[in-house]
Amino acid sequence: MKKHITLLSMVLAITSCDIIDGPYITDSDSYINPDKKVLIEDFTGHLCPNCPAAARELDAIHDIYGDQIIGMAIHVSKSFARPYHVSQAPSFQYDFRTNWGDNWDAFYGISSAGLPKGMVNRIGYQNESHKLGKDEWASSVANELKKDVDFKISIDADTNTITISSQLENALINNFNLAVCLTESNIINWQKDGQDNVEDYQHNHVLRTVIYDNKLSSQANFQTGEVIENIFEISLSELEQYNIDYSNNTAELGNGNSGNWNANNMFVIAYIYNTNTKEIVQVEEVHLNN
C-alpha cells in the first residue's frame, strides 16, 4: 500500500503542473484591451463634400469595436463650415462651428491641411503625424485599443450637473488635463455629400460646447485606486447663447444661427490627455440624461 500511495503521489506531481512561458498572448494582432476607449475627432464641415465619407468610416469603425470608439464631429473653418448667406436660404443656413473647435483647428493645424482629417486620441502630435486621413484611422485605432489604461472614467450627468469620476489604475505623476464636452446627434440639416446637397443629412456627435479643459486635479501625483471627482454645474441655455454669440460676433461669416439645441439628443464626452504629448489616454461618453 505504501508503494501505491507513493506512486500515486508521484504521478500526481508529474502530471498536474502547467508552467507557462511567455509570450502569454496567443494572438497579439487581434488583442484588444476591453477597458481602453478611443476618441476619433473628425474635423469636418457641412460644405465639405468629401466629409460624409469620413463620417461613414467613423461609423464603420464603431460598428466593429462598439462603444470602445467615441466619435466627435468638429465643424471648423470659414471655407468648410460657414453658413451660406441668407439670400441662399434655406440651404446651409446653420452654423455648427464653436469657439473650441476653431481653437483646436488652429492649434493642431487641421483644416489648413484639407478636410476631412481627423485625430485618433491625438496620437503623433509631437512628431507632426497627428493629422490622419480617414483611411488611416482604422489602423491607428487598432494600435490604440491594445494599450493599457491608467484611468477609468465614469460620468454621471443631467442637464444641470455633470460629475466626472476618474479612477487611477496606476500610480502616476500628474501631467494630465481633463476635457468635458457636449455633443449632439440626430441633427437633421444640410450637408454637401459628393456632388449632392443633401437637405436632410443626419449630423451625429457634433461638438456643441466644451465645459472644461484644464487640470485634472491640483495634486502633484496620484496613487492607485484614487478617484478624482470633478463636478460641473451647467446651464444649457447659457452655453447655447455663448455659441450664438460666437457665431454672430467672432466666427468668420457667422450668422448666429447656432441654437435649437435638443438636450434629448445630447451626450457628454469626457477625456483625459497628457499635457506634454497631448495624447488622449482615456475617454468616456454617456447620454446627457444618464
Added chain:
Amino acid sequence: MREITLLIITISISFLGSSQETNLGEIHGDFNLNLQSYQEDLQIGAQAADEVILNNAYLNINYTRGNFATGFRYESYLNALADYDPEFNGNGIPYRYVTYKIDGLEITAGNYYEQLGYGLIFRSYEEKGLGIDNVMDGLRLKYSPMQGIYLKTFIGKSRTYFTYADGIFRGGDSELNINELFNSESKTRISLGGSFVSRYQERSNLVFKIPQNVSAYSGRLNLNHGRWSYYGEYAYKINDPANVLSASKMNYASGNAFTQNISFSKKGFGIIAEMHRTDNMTFKSDRDKDGKAYLINYIPTLSKPHAYSLLALYPCATQADGEFGVQFDLFYTIKKGSRIGGKYGAKIALNYSRINGLNKGSAFLNDTREHTPMLLSIKGEELYFEDINLSINKKINKKVKGNFIFANQTYNKDFLEGHVPGDYGVLNSTIFVLDFTYKIRGRESIKAELQTLASKQLKDYSNHGGVYENGMEEPAEGDWGMLALEYNSAHWFFGFQNMYNYGNEDVSKRLHYINLTAGFKKGANRFEIGYGKKREGIFCVGGVCKLVPSSNGFSLNISSSF
C-alpha cells in the same frame, strides 16, 4: 448528492440495526439555531428584511463504532442571516461522510476537511462565524506505514454555498517525525513535512494562454529543543493568471509565502517571535470567481486576535496577495507573594505586530511588465496594520479579579477595507479596557467592562511620501466608549452592553448601540434571547474577514448537544 446521503443514512441505520452485538457504537450530535429579526433603522443604516426574520440552523449527527465513523450535517438558511451571502439560502445536507481505519490506513469518502501544514497552499475548513465552509467532497486516504511516517492523499471538489466550485483538487502530504521514526528519546525533536496540491479547471481564453493545472508546493520544519521551539514553512505556487481579456490584469508571476515562528517558554515566562511574507498567494477553487467562498488556502494572521469589542473594532485582514509582517509576544507571570504580584500574583502579556505592503506591490509578470518585490522591506512601505498592546490580568482578592489592557493600533482603513485612497486614510486608535469580575457565591458572578477608544485620522500615506491634499473625504467614526455589564449564575445569565460613538465627525451618527441579552442554560441546552443594534463593521477570524452590515432587531439563539 442526495443518493449518497441516503446511502450513508441507510448504512448507519443498518449498523444500528445489528444490535445483537454488544458494541452498538456511539451517536453524538449538536444543534445550533440563530434567528434574527431585522427592523429598519435609518440612523445606523440598518435595513429591514423582507422576510422580517432570518434564520441559520445546523444539526450535526456523528456515529462512530470502532474504526468506523459516519455522519452528516443538515443546514438550513431560511433565509440566511443578513451577514451571510444570500447564495446560502435554502436547506440541505451539504456535509456527509463515511470513514474507516484499518492497519494504519484511513479511508474517507464524501466530505472531509483538510489542511496541509499551516494551510499556506491548502486549507479546507469551516468557520460558521464568517460564513466559510469550503469542505471537500471526494476521497481521502491517510496511511502510516510505520511509526513516524504519515502520508495522505486526496482528490475532490470544494464546497461553495450549496454547490461545488469548478476546480478539481488533487493533493498529497507526507510528514516524517524523526524521533518517532528512530524511536529517539532525544531532547531535540524534529519533524519534517512536504505537501503538494494541484487544481484542474478547464478553461480557454481567446487571447491569452491559461494553465489548466495549477499546482502549489510547500515544505515545513518543526524543531523543538528543550524550552525552544521553531516552526517554519515555505510555499510556492506556479503561475495562476485570471481569465480575462485585459493584458494588464493577466498576471503570470508565480506566488510564494513563508512563515517563521520561534518561541521560548518556561514557567511564568514566554516569548514568541514571528515573521511572515506572502506574495501573490491567493489560491482559489475557481479562477473566475472572487470572494472568500472561493479561497482554498489560508494565510494565518500575524496580529493578536482580540476579544474585546473596541480592541477588535479595526481588525487586520491578511493580504494573501502581498504583505510582510512581524509579531512579538512576551508573557510574564509575576509570582504570588512578590511585592508587585501581591497575594495572588499577576499575568502580563505584551504584544506587538506590524504588517506592511511589499515593495512596489506584489509580483507581476506579463508580456510587457515584470516586477519582483524585494524579499524584505519595511521602511517606506505602505503600512497596513500595527498594534502594540499590554494586558495585565490580576486577581485582586478572593472575590474580585480584573483585566486591564492598553493598546495602540494603526489601521489603514482605505486599504484594508478597499476604500478609495483618501476617503478615510489611516486610523490611529488608543484603547483602554478595564474588566472586573466579582464572584458573588458559587457560580454566581457579576462582570463589568469599560472600554474607550480615542481615534485620529493620519493624513500622510507613507509609501507615496505625501499627504492627502484635501484631507479625508468621508467623516471619521472618531472616538468610542463602551460599557458592558453581565450577570451569570448556574442557569441564568443577563447582559447589557452600550457602545457609544460619541466622537463621530458626523454629529447625526453619535449614536448608542445598545444590546441586551438574557438566557438560560441547563445541561447540554442553552437558550438566549437578545435585542440590540449592531454597527456596520469588519469581523475577522484568523485574518479572514467579512463585512457585517448594521442591524437592529431581536435575536434567538439555541444550542444543544448530546
